[in-house]
Amino acid sequence: MKGAWLTLGNVVGFQAVWLASVAGAGAGLAWAGPLAALAFAAAMLAWGGRRRDDLRLLAVALPLGIALDSAFAASGWLVYAEAWPWSGVAPVWICSLWVGFALTLNHSMARLRQWPLAAAALGLVGGPLAYWTAAGAFDAVSFGAPVAWVLAALALGWAAVLPLLFAIDNHLAAGAAIKRAAA
Numbered sequence: 001m002k003g004a005w006l007t008l009g010n011v012v013g014f015q016a017v018w019l020a021s022v023a024g025a026g027a028g029l030a031w032a033g034p035l036a037a038l039a040f041a042a043a044m045l046a047w048g049g050r051r052r053d054d055l056r057l058l059a060v061a062l063p064l065g066i067a068l069d070s071a072f073a074a075s076g077w078l079v080y081a082e083a084w085p086w087s088g089v090a091p092v093w094i095c096s097l098w099v100g101f102a103l104t105l106n107h108s109m110a111r112l113r114q115w116p117l118a119a120a121a122l123g124l125v126g127g128p129l130a131y132w133t134a135a136g137a138f139d140a141v142s143f144g145a146p147v148a149w150v151l152a153a154l155a156l157g158w159a160a161v162l163p164l165l166f167a168i169d170n171h172l173a174a175g176a177a178i179k180r181a182a183a
Contacts, residue, residue: 006048010107013040017100018130021093026138030082033096044103053173058102060168065098066090068157076144077153078131093140105165113170116163127158 017036024032041058045051069090072078080091090098105113112119128151134140143150 007108010044010048010104013043014100014104014108016040017096021096021100022134022138022140025080025082025091025093025140026134028082030084030091030093033093037096037099040100041103044107048103048107050106053106053169054103056172056176057105057165057169058099060172061102061105061165062095062098064161064165065101066095068161069094069098072150072154072157077150079142079144081140081142102165105169112162113166116166119163119166120159123158123160123162124155127161128152128154 017033017040020036021033024030044054048054066089069078070088073080073083073090074088080087080094082093083091085092109119109122112122131141131154132147132151135142
């Protein structure tokens with residue numbers, strides 16, 4: 001039963017981070033997302049039972065996510081509200097989303113690790129849907145190119161990134177296990 005409550009808490013916690021980030025950015029409160037992400041990260045690292053694995057995924061997902069979202073910002077295809085610290089890169093509230101998202105990969109989305117095609121399919125649909133919702137419902141982001149093009153590019157990016165995160169993490173975990181066994 002503990003596992004079910006942890007999974008539920010992980011889903012609810014990430015949704016709280018997502019809502020605080022996009023609603024905060026849309027309302028001019030760029031700090032709301034980072035504050036929610038900090039609380040969620042503290043809870044998951046304290047009670048999630050996979051601190052080392054979560055930190056490893058954070059170290060991979062955060063720079064990859066910042067690079068992906070910064071590429072969209074630099075291209076002008078996505079224009080973020082509350083573009084702090086400066087425009088042309090992923091703002092701090094987007095970084096908060098990546099922190100929250102990374103902390104789902106070993107918990108509520110852990111089953112996708114064995115199914116790269118399912119992970120790609122989720123990224124294909126879920127990635128652009130999140131941006132579209134953030135734009136339409138919260139004014140947290142706007143599209144600087146035709147919406148269909150931006151959503152298609154986001155779909156392809158997310159379809160690649162989600163299975164890639166699992167693959168990189170699997171590789172790093174295997175290397176760490178070999179080092180621990182040799183020690």
